[in-house]
Amino acid sequence: MGEHPVVEPYDPLSYDNLAQSVVGALMAQTPQRLPPSEPFEGSGVYAIYYLGGFRAYNPIALRDCTHPIYVGKAIPTGARKGSDAGAPPGGSPLYRRLREHAESITQARNLALDDFRCRYLVVVPVWITLAERFLVSHYRPVWNVTVDGFGNHDPGRGRRNMRRPLWDIIHPGRPWAAKLRAAHTAQDVLATVEEFLKS
Numbered sequence: 021m022g023e024h025p026v027v028e029p030y031d032p033l034s035y036d037n038l039a040q041s042v043v044g045a046l047m048a049q050t051p052q053r054l055p056p057s058e059p060f061e062g063s064g065v066y067a068i069y070y071l072g073g074f075r076a077y078n079p080i081a082l083r084d085c086t087h088p089i090y091v092g093k094a095i096p097t098g099a100r101k102g103s104d105a106g107a108p109p110g111g112s113p114l115y116r117r118l119r120e121h122a123e124s125i126t127q128a129r130n131l132a133l134d135d136f137r138c139r140y141l142v143v144v145p146v147w148i149t150l151a152e153r154f155l156v157s158h159y160r161p162v163w164n165v166t167v168d169g170f171g172n173h174d175p176g177r178g179r180r181n182m183r184r185p186l187w188d189i190i191h192p193g194r195p196w197a198a199k200l201r202a203a204h205t206a207q208d209v210l211a212t213v214e215e216f217l218k219s
Contacts (some may be wrong), residue, residue, distance in 0.1 A: 021210035043070075051085040051137040055122040058114065062142030063096045063113045067159075069123060072135030076190075076210050079217040080162065085137055090163035090170055091155040092117065093148045106219050114140055116151045124170065128191035163187065164215045167209065169197075 045133045046065055054068060067088035070081050080087045094117035118138060125131050143151060156164050169185020174196035188197035190209045 021142055022164075028084055036154070037146065039150045042141070042143055042151040043154055043158070046139055046141040046151070049104065049139040049141060051139055054125070054133065054136040054138045055118040056138070056140070059115050061112050061115075062146055063094050063148060064089070064141045064143035065093050065148060065155065066138055067091045067138075067155065068163075069137045070135060071137065072123060072132060074130065076213045077162070081135075084200055085139075086156075088161045090119075090121075091152065091159060091163070092160050092164075093152040094118075095148055096145050109211035110198070114142060120173075121170070123193060127193040127195070129193040131191055144175075161214060162213060166213055172197075175200075 035081040042065065046067060051069060068090040069083070069085045069087075070077050070089040070149075072079070074203045077089065080089055096113060097111050118140060122133055125136060151166050167190065170186035172185050172187075175182050175210075182199040182200055184197050184202040186204065186208060187206055188194055188200075188210050189202050190206050190213070192198065
């Protein structure tokens with residue numbers, strides 16, 4: 021008789037399964053307009069969806085909030101400085117982050133905020149980064165994987181030699197990005213996006 025196949029036992033507390041649990045709770049939320057109409061407290065993860073007519077995004081726009089164009093996280097204030105990762109969330113970092121994204125979209129000359137929806141979930145801080153990594157690897161959103169820069173902030177005067185983010189090359193309008201050097205043409209970036217979304 022041959023050897024029996026090795027069956028990996030299911031571990032509900034493995035990092036992958038815990039991440040899937042958080043992501044499942046996020047995806048169970050009803051999509052709503054971006055940004056949310058009412059402020060709320062807490063940090064966590066979110067997914068942004070595009071439903072408009074920008075031609076390069078047709079493959080995801082037609083999926084009706086099943087495939088995000090961007091995912092991200094908002095961590096508690098001070099988390100990078102070593103505060104307690106398991107502490108209850110304080111402040112409104114998740115709400116603020118969604119408002120920042122709404123402002124970026126509003127400034128873009130070829131996007132309309134009404135064409136976007138979002139899901140968000142307030143999460144115990146220790147699981148936020150794990151959940152975001154799972155979201156990126158599972159959905160491979162185009163603004164995370166191919167078109168960098170949507171979540172960027174103004175780099176400030178001392179870093180004006182930086183390159184203009186790809187997002188701003190195809191969605192011009194943010195005043196600070198216009199001051200940065202463009203290393204690619206919009207046509208090249210859009211060709212990359214269309215090729216990516218075919219796969």
